[in-house]
Amino acid sequence: MDEGGEDESIETTIGTSSYQHFRVNQWSTTIVEQCLSQLCKLGKPFKYIVTCVIMQNNGAGLQTASSCYWDNATDGNCAIKWENKSMCCIVSVFGLAV
Amino acid sequence: MEEYHNESSFNTEEVDNIVKECIENVVGKDDYNPNLVNKWTSAIVERCLKQLVKLGKHYKFIVTCALMQKTGAGLHTANSCYWDTAADGSSTVRWESRTMYCVVSVFAVAIA
Numbered sequence: 001m002d003e004g005g006e007d008e009s010i011e012t013t014i015g016t017s018s019y020q021h022f023r024v025n026q027w028s029t030t031i032v033e034q035c036l037s038q039l040c041k042l043g044k045p046f047k048y049i050v051t052c053v054i055m056q057n058n059g060a061g062l063q064t065a066s067s068c069y070w071d072n073a074t075d076g077n078c079a080i081k082w083e084n085k086s087m088c089c090i091v092s093v094f095g096l097a098v
Numbered sequence: 099m100e101e102y103h104n105e106s107s108f109n110t111e112e113v114d115n116i117v118k119e120c121i122e123n124v125v126g127k128d129d130y131n132p133n134l135v136n137k138w139t140s141a142i143v144e145r146c147l148k149q150l151v152k153l154g155k156h157y158k159f160i161v162t163c164a165l166m167q168k169t170g171a172g173l174h175t176a177n178s179c180y181w182d183t184a185a186d187g188s189s190t191v192r193w194e195s196r197t198m199y200c201v202v203s204v205f206a207v208a209i210a
Binding site for chain 1: 130132135136138139140142143144146147150151158159160161162163164165166167168169170171172173174175176177178179180181182186188203205207210
């Protein structure tokens with residue numbers, strides 16, 4: 001799966017920023033939209049779901065999990081975690097064959 | 099998001115009720131515990147998935163769950179989907195207790 005594309009989308013959107021409550025809405029939207037458009041450009045016969053979680057780093061614990069009911073032979077997913085000093089970001093991509 | 103009331107379409111109300119019940123059953127009475135949170139998120143997604151599959155509809159399902167301790171930190175989630183808007187659908191449930199937040203998203207992708 002395209003992990004490079006996810007990393008790149010995160011870096012270009014929030015790579016140099018600190019957590020800001022009034023901007024995080026825009027950031028998470030931009031990240032998922034950029035990831036999705038990069039994935040669509042690959043031109044493969046897949047439906048995609050991209051999710052993004054951004055959390056402020058203040059010592060809170062965060063756990064995410066996902067469970068999928070699909071065709072193991074053709075469908076797949078990948079998740080990456082990115083963080084800097086003030087926030088952490090988890091992006092998951094699910095690809096389902098058409 | 100549009101509401102479908104057709105038997106074979108994605109019914110968000112039904113799914114929301116299923117998800118809320120699963121969350122309540124797994125973490126309804128507990129305080130945030132870092133030793134158990136791993137088990138809880140797995141239990142929530144697996145339980146939701148089992149209940150959704152029991153509905154017997156022609157969908158592939160993806161269930162995601164995020165559990166966060168309440169310490170005042172900000173949390174934001176976003177989803178974007180490239181699919182058939184007529185046949186596929188999603189639903190997100192936000193739940194909280196005194197010590198934690200839980201956000202569960204269900205995505206249903208129609209099988210041709």
